[in-house]
Amino acid sequence: MIRSRTLITAALLALSALPAWADGARTYQSTCAVCHSSGVAGAPKLGDRKIWAPLIEEGQAILTAHGYVGVRGTPAKGGKPDLSIEDFAAAVVHMLNASGGKWSQPDAKGFAAIRAEIVKREKELAAKPGK
Numbered sequence: 001m002i003r004s005r006t007l008i009t010a011a012l013l014a015l016s017a018l019p020a021w022a023d024g025a026r027t028y029q030s031t032c033a034v035c036h037s038s039g040v041a042g043a044p045k046l047g048d049r050k051i052w053a054p055l056i057e058e059g060q061a062i063l064t065a066h067g068y069v070g071v072r073g074t075p076a077k078g079g080k081p082d083l084s085i086e087d088f089a090a091a092v093v094h095m096l097n098a099s100g101g102k103w104s105q106p107d108a109k110g111f112a113a114i115r116a117e118i119v120k121r122e123k124e125l126a127a128k129p130g131k
């Protein structure tokens with residue numbers, strides 16, 4: 001009993017020491033995979049390079065921001081209202097890099113660009129709902 005508790009504590013410590021990209025994989029599994037692993041409702045499927053290629057072209061700031069705010073069938077924040085921009089962005093990096101992209105976790109400048117796109121997108125949607 002004591003031993004298994006020690007093991008659990010060790011496992012939790014190991015998890016908390018994982019780099020951001022690993023958190024991205026975890027967020028993907030827990031929040032995004034339900035749609036993106038099989039392509040539910042037209043969700044771009046993980047690993048399908050052909051589908052992701054034009055989206056990768058849009059650039060990391062725009063794609064991350066649009067996904068975060070919600071695009072057509074994709075729910076805002078992947079359907080998890082308390083998901084932070086950082087966790088969402090890490091999940092996007094994980095998804096894109098498994099689908100032909102070579103993105104890294106955004107730095108401070110990258111997040112500033114993502115936040116600016118989120119504001120822009122929210123204004124667009126307020127003016128033209130459903131776009």
Ligand code: HEC
Nearest residue numbers: 031032035041042043066067071072073074078079091092
């Ligand atoms: C309920 C299903 C569902 C869940 C859960 C979901 N998505 Fe999506 N996602 C979609 C669908 C459907 C689309 C395609 C939207 C379209 O183009 O019509 C999409 C598109 C996207 C896109 C491309 C956006 C663009 O500009 O075309 C990104 C990025 C994305 N999702 C990221 C995520 C991430 C990250 C998560 C988890 C945190 C997530 N999604 C969770 C259904 C989902």
